Amino acid sequence: xxxxGTVTVQLDKPYETFKLESxxxxxxxxxxxxxxxxxxxxYRMRRMEISADTLYKAKHVKGFCHLYDGQEAIxxxxxxxATWGDSVITSYRxxxxxxxxxxxxxxVLCELLGKQGGCAKGKGGSMHMYKAxxxxxxxxxxxxxxxxxxxGIAFAHKFAGDGCCSFALYGDGAANQGQLFEALNMAALLxxxxxxxxxxxxxxxxxxxxxxxxxxxxxxxxxxxxxxxCDGMNVLSVRECTKFLKKHAVEVGPIVVEFDTxxxxxxxxxxxxxxxxxxxxxxxxxxxxDPVDRAKRYCIDTELVTEAEIxxxxxxxKAEVAAxxxxxxxxxxxxxxxxxxxxxxxxxxxxxxxxPDISTSSGVYGTNR
Amino acid sequence: MLSSLPRRAARQLRGVAAPSLRGAARPLSxxxxxxxxxxxxxxxxxxxxxxxxALRIALKTDESxxxxxxxVAFGGVFRCTMGLRDEFGEERVLNMPINEQGLVGFGxxxxxxxxxxxxxxxxxxxxFPAMDQICNEAAKFRYRSGAEFDCGGLTIRAPAQAVxxxxxxxxxxxxxxxxxxxxxxxxxxxDAYTAKGLLLSCIRDRNPCLFFEPKILYRSSVCDVPTGDYxxxxxxxxVLSPGEHITCVAWGAQVHTMARACERAAxxxxxxxxxxxxxxxxxxxxxIRDSVQKxxxxxxxxxxxxxxxxGAEVAAxxxxxxxxxxxxxxxxxCGADTPFPLAFEKLYLPDELKIYDAIMRTVQY
Ligand SMILES: Cc1ncc(C[n+]2csc(CCOP(=O)(O)OP(=O)(O)O)c2C)c(N)n1
Ligand SMILES: [Mg+2]
Numbered sequence: 001x002x003x004x005g006t007v008t009v010q011l012d013k014p015y016e017t018f019k020l021e022s023x024x025x026x027x028x029x030x031x032x033x034x035x036x037x038x039x040x041x042x043y044r045m046r047r048m049e050i051s052a053d054t055l056y057k058a059k060h061v062k063g064f065c066h067l068y069d070g071q072e073a074i075x076x077x078x079x080x081x082a083t084w085g086d087s088v089i090t091s092y093r094x095x096x097x098x099x100x101x102x103x104x105x106x107x108v109l110c111e112l113l114g115k116q117g118g119c120a121k122g123k124g125g126s127m128h129m130y131k132a133x134x135x136x137x138x139x140x141x142x143x144x145x146x147x148x149x150x151x152g153i154a155f156a157h158k159f160a161g162d163g164c165c166s167f168a169l170y171g172d173g174a175a176n177q178g179q180l181f182e183a184l185n186m187a188a189l190l191x192x193x194x195x196x197x198x199x200x201x202x203x204x205x206x207x208x209x210x211x212x213x214x215x216x217x218x219x220x221x222x223x224x225x226x227x228x229x230c231d232g233m234n235v236l237s238v239r240e241c242t243k244f245l246k247k248h249a250v251e252v253g254p255i256v257v258e259f260d261t262x263x264x265x266x267x268x269x270x271x272x273x274x275x276x277x278x279x280x281x282x283x284x285x286x287x288x289x290d291p292v293d294r295a296k297r298y299c300i301d302t303e304l305v306t307e308a309e310i311x312x313x314x315x316x317x318k319a320e321v322a323a324x325x326x327x328x329x330x331x332x333x334x335x336x337x338x339x340x341x342x343x344x345x346x347x348x349x350x351x352x353x354x355x356p357d358i359s360t361s362s363g364v365y366g367t368n369r
Numbered sequence: 370m371l372s373s374l375p376r377r378a379a380r381q382l383r384g385v386a387a388p389s390l391r392g393a394a395r396p397l398s399x400x401x402x403x404x405x406x407x408x409x410x411x412x413x414x415x416x417x418x419x420x421x422x423a424l425r426i427a428l429k430t431d432e433s434x435x436x437x438x439x440x441v442a443f444g445g446v447f448r449c450t451m452g453l454r455d456e457f458g459e460e461r462v463l464n465m466p467i468n469e470q471g472l473v474g475f476g477x478x479x480x481x482x483x484x485x486x487x488x489x490x491x492x493x494x495x496x497f498p499a500m501d502q503i504c505n506e507a508a509k510f511r512y513r514s515g516a517e518f519d520c521g522g523l524t525i526r527a528p529a530q531a532v533x534x535x536x537x538x539x540x541x542x543x544x545x546x547x548x549x550x551x552x553x554x555x556x557x558x559x560d561a562y563t564a565k566g567l568l569l570s571c572i573r574d575r576n577p578c579l580f581f582e583p584k585i586l587y588r589s590s591v592c593d594v595p596t597g598d599y600x601x602x603x604x605x606x607x608v609l610s611p612g613e614h615i616t617c618v619a620w621g622a623q624v625h626t627m628a629r630a631c632e633r634a635a636x637x638x639x640x641x642x643x644x645x646x647x648x649x650x651x652x653x654x655x656x657i658r659d660s661v662q663k664x665x666x667x668x669x670x671x672x673x674x675x676x677x678x679x680g681a682e683v684a685a686x687x688x689x690x691x692x693x694x695x696x697x698x699x700x701x702x703c704g705a706d707t708p709f710p711l712a713f714e715k716l717y718l719p720d721e722l723k724i725y726d727a728i729m730r731t732v733q734y
Binding site: 343 | 439440443446464466467468470471494495497498534535536537538539705706707708710711712713716717
């Protein structure tokens, strides 16, 4: 067994700041347990997304499916720098967040497959992961729509005086939706404990950031709201930055962060992801900046974790994900009555009768509600 | 060039006369095989190719025409704008950032100057961020300015309706929201042939038009499409097959589902008059009225939820116009009053069996 004390490590890339007088440190202190935790969670996310890819290709996934591989350091680093008391709201690229907020791989895959046991009872699918007991306000399918919600959630934190903040995530493409600017203005006026998190993965569907954004320094686009750009491929950079962001949000007011990252998969499973960028670009990022690999190197370089231990984790994670895949496949689909439940609260019993009138039919539907 | 084109000249340009094909009753998804001698040259096309063709013709025949939307320079998600950027240049085929409200407003401004603005909203489900621009600005521009201004050159295309796995945000049929806003035209093609002709009509029509493309038909609808320039009339329903016992009305992809139900009913000796409404607003009340006065029964079916769906308007207007002729209550077979579901698409949708069942109940009433 190696050292179990605290080790100080260097971060890779300097931050860039906008309208800020201070910035997060360029070093981070880590313990063995922390590193093991970050690595194994990131690797779990990676395997989960790879299994989602396989499940989708085997036609087990209903609906659209957007994967997070390449971006794991953001989710895991933010979680390490914040608490579940802090709220998170994000886009449809939400599988990893659901896992980090306490769901299981089986739970995420069940939702993905439209099965009972998913967080939305299989009614939402890939884009709709939610975890109310951990303040995860979930996946939002409409680009940019979560931005003003993040402000409302932040106001509730301020009102409650709970010392927590709201993190509202969006992409480099979503950064161009007008709602974000409306929300930034409200947040600044109300001095909300709000962090706008731009996950800049360089593309919004097939459009590169240069083609979609007149100013692609997203951390400066709040104008009157300060901002910071951070290496989104290094879990410890993200963690240190998040601590700084939360402190600023709670003590001063809204702030924008741009995490520089990359998505390995195409936009969604129906996009091969190679018509608007080339394979070389993807493999270069994989080789030089892979976030899971970076976390692993911290483990080894600090000598806090051995190669053998990493191998052991990898083995366990693979087995866990494989078992989750089987469990999700075997899980039952939702009850048919789920079609017409949760539309309103206190729905009248004949609610569904306003749709196709099954009960009076001659029985051709094979259902006897 | 676009920038130097005076407003008036642009307006005239858009008036270019293209032959108007009046569809004589013809079988679903085939070219007008019984058309007169000067039968136009046709080609087998998918709906995607037919739409692409219509856009190409629009850009060719009207030098003020501009196509814009998210990723359209690369063909768009469904490849409807494939190749247009190369052919017409980046000044006329523009990529837009993800900002539907902004891009529709941009189109209204462009059209107000007299240009032809052809916007693509990536999915009909994403048209809602632009609701204000469409309903408050585009729809009322002419009225509120006493016809001093209008944005008649604006057409908004958006893929709509179910695909089998689209879930909440890739499946909706939002026609009723827009039909409720006077000043807009709302159009749905049912196949490649009607897509090309109706789209060209929308583009050239002097009112802001919403053109909803049933995405399930993009590649599955293949038919003989005239290679040249033609338009199909807006505001006119098409009787696809005449019948005696019941009038059945649908639009978009639902026309095919309904036609299958009608065939099933025909096997039971029920003769259905199959009508594609085509234009939802302003809708062709006369054709439906004439038909119901003959058959005495009406069924309307759409994928959108039942309550306040456009079928409600059709039913109310027809019971008023045909009260003395009706032999049975008007049947509506629609989507359920739930969000468009991911897990229960089959249960939600007004499928062939549900329609067949309603036809039989209506004729046996
Ligand atoms: C209002 C709206 N417009 C369009 C879409 C279709 N769409 C889904 S994701 C996406 C790209 C978003 O890119 P970005 O914000 O960079 O996020 P990323 O997918 O890279 O995580 C688009 C255009 C949508 N879901 N909602
Ligand atoms: Mg992006």
